[in-house]
Amino acid sequence: MATLDDIDLADLDQFTAGFPYRFFDVLRQDAPLWWHPPTAHTPGGEGFWVLSRYADIVAAAADAETFSSETGGDRAGGGTTLEDMPMEFAVGALLNMMDDPRHAQFRRLLTPSTTPRALRAIEDDLRRRTIDIVDAAIAKGECDFLIDVSAELPLQAVAELAGVPQADRHELMNWANVTLDYESREVGEINDRVAQAQARMFTYGTELLVRKRSEPPTTDLLSIVTHSLINDEPLSENEQRLFLSLIIAAGSETTRNSFAIGMAALSERPQTWERLRDNRDLLPSAVEELLRWASSTPYNRRTATRDIEMHGQRIKAGDKVSLWWASANRDETVFTDPYSFDIERNPNPHLAFGRGVHFCLGASLARMEMRVMFDVLLDRVASVTLTGPIEYVRSNKHSGVRHMPVTIQPRED
Numbered sequence: 001m002a003t004l005d006d007i008d009l010a011d012l013d014q015f016t017a018g019f020p021y022r023f024f025d026v027l028r029q030d031a032p033l034w035w036h037p038p039t040a041h042t043p044g045g046e047g048f049w050v051l052s053r054y055a056d057i058v059a060a061a062a063d064a065e066t067f068s069s070e071t072g073g074d075r076a077g078g079g080t081t082l083e084d085m086p087m088e089f090a091v092g093a094l095l096n097m098m099d100d101p102r103h104a105q106f107r108r109l110l111t112p113s114t115t116p117r118a119l120r121a122i123e124d125d126l127r128r129r130t131i132d133i134v135d136a137a138i139a140k141g142e143c144d145f146l147i148d149v150s151a152e153l154p155l156q157a158v159a160e161l162a163g164v165p166q167a168d169r170h171e172l173m174n175w176a177n178v179t180l181d182y183e184s185r186e187v188g189e190i191n192d193r194v195a196q197a198q199a200r201m202f203t204y205g206t207e208l209l210v211r212k213r214s215e216p217p218t219t220d221l222l223s224i225v226t227h228s229l230i231n232d233e234p235l236s237e238n239e240q241r242l243f244l245s246l247i248i249a250a251g252s253e254t255t256r257n258s259f260a261i262g263m264a265a266l267s268e269r270p271q272t273w274e275r276l277r278d279n280r281d282l283l284p285s286a287v288e289e290l291l292r293w294a295s296s297t298p299y300n301r302r303t304a305t306r307d308i309e310m311h312g313q314r315i316k317a318g319d320k321v322s323l324w325w326a327s328a329n330r331d332e333t334v335f336t337d338p339y340s341f342d343i344e345r346n347p348n349p350h351l352a353f354g355r356g357v358h359f360c361l362g363a364s365l366a367r368m369e370m371r372v373m374f375d376v377l378l379d380r381v382a383s384v385t386l387t388g389p390i391e392y393v394r395s396n397k398h399s400g401v402r403h404m405p406v407t408i409q410p411r412e413d
C-alpha cells in the first residue's frame with residue numbers, strides 16, 4: 001500500500017502506467033484535504049491542496065465564488081491546471097478559465113447547439129463515419145486501437161460541431177497532440193515543438209475566424225462565437241481564438257481516451273462484451289460506466305478566493321486547490337465496489353464531466369459518440385484483443401492513451 005510520502009502528483013512518471021488510483025485510496029482515507037508539499041516537480045516550486053473525496057469535490061465545484069477558475073488572493077496567474085496560466089491571455093479569456101458572470105453569458109450562447117436534441121441532427125452522419133472507421137480497422141486486422149479507431153471519430157465530431165473544415169482536422173489534431181503531450185518535458189514547460197505548434201494554431205485560428213466572420217451566421221460553435229455579442233460587444237479576438245483551441249483539445253483528446261480505456265476494460269471481460277452485444281438496452285448505462293471507469297480528465301484546479309476552513313485546516317485566499325474527479329469516481333462511500341466494472345451500475349453519479357457551472361459543454365456529444373462507437377463495434381466485431389501493453393501519455397491532466405496495439409476479430413454471424 002502506498003503512503004503519503006510516496007505521493008507526488010506533479011511527477012508525470014507516476015502517470016505513465018495509467019492513472020495512479022492507489023495514491024488516492026490513501027488520500028481519501030487518511031488525508032481528505034491534503035497539502036501537497038512543493039517537490040522538484042510542482043509547478044512554480046509551490047505546494048497545492050488536493051481534494052480526493054466525492055462529497056468535498058462536489059461541494060467545491062458547486063461553490064465557484066470561493067473556488068475560482070480564474071484566480072484568487074494576490075496570485076499573479078491562475079486557471080484550471082496546476083501550473084499558473086497568464087492572466088488575460090488565457091485566464092479570463094478561455095471559457096473554462098473564466099468565472100461568472102461573463103462565463104455564464106459566454107456559455108449561454110453555445111448551449112443551444114450542444115443539447116441532445118440539436119445533436120440528433122449529426123447522429124446519422126457520425127454513425128456513418130464510425131462504420132467507415134471500424135470497417136477500415138477490421139480490414140487491417142492488426143492495428144493501433146488509439147490511432148485507427150479512437151482518435152478519428154471525436155475529431156470528426158468536434159470539427160462538425162465547431163464548424164472546422166474536415167480537411168483541416170489532422171493539422172488541428174497534430175497541434176492538440178503536441179500541446180497536450182508531456183513527453184520529455186515537465187508541467188509548465190514549453191519546448192520548441194510546443195511553441196511551434198501553438199504558433200501554427202494561432203495563425204490557422206486567426207484565418208479561420210476571419211472567414212467565419214465574413215460568412216452568414218449558422219449554428220456551428222465558431223460561427224456563434226464570431227457573430228455574437230456580450231453586453232453589446234463582440235467577443236474579443238483572443239476569446240474567439242482561444243475558444244477554437246479549447247474546443248478542439250477538449251473535444252478530441254478526452255473522448256478518444258474514454259474509447260480506448262473503455263475498450264480495454266471490455267476486451268478483458270469477454271462475458272461483459274457478449275452480454276452487452278446481446279442486450280443493447282444496457283448501452284446507456286454501459287456508457288456511463290465506461291466514462292466513470294476511464295475518468296479521462298483526472299482533475300481540474302481552482303484558486304481559493306477567500307480563507308476557508310475544511311477538515312480542520314485553513315485554505316488561504318490565493319491557494320491552489322485541485323479537484324480530482326478520477327478519485328471521486330472511485331469513492332467507496334458513493335460507488336459500491338468502485339473497482340469493479342459494472343455496466344449495470346445504477347445509480348452512477350460519476351464526475352467524469354465535472355460538476356457545477358463548468359460542467360462539460362460537450363457531455364451530450366461525448367455520450368452520443370460513446371454510444372454510437374460501441375454500438376457499431378458490437379455490431380461488427382467479435383472481439384478486440386490487446387497484443388501489447390497500453391502506452392499512456394505522460395500527463396496528469398489527461399488519462400491519455402498514446403498507443404494500444406490490438407487485433408480485431410470481425411463478427412461472422
Ligand code: HEM
Nearest residue numbers: 095096250251254255258297300353354358360361362366
Ligand atoms: C469523455 C469525454 C469528455 C470528458 C471526460 C470531459 C471532461 C470535462 C470536464 C471534467 C470538464 C470540467 C472542467 C472544469 O470544471 O474545470 C469539462 C469542461 C468542458 N468540456 Fe469536456 N469532456 C469530454 C468531452 C468534451 C467534448 C466532446 C467537448 C466539445 C465538444 C468538450 C468541451 C468542453 C468545454 C468547452 C468545457 C468547458 C465548459 C465550461 O467551462 O463551462 N468536452 N470537460
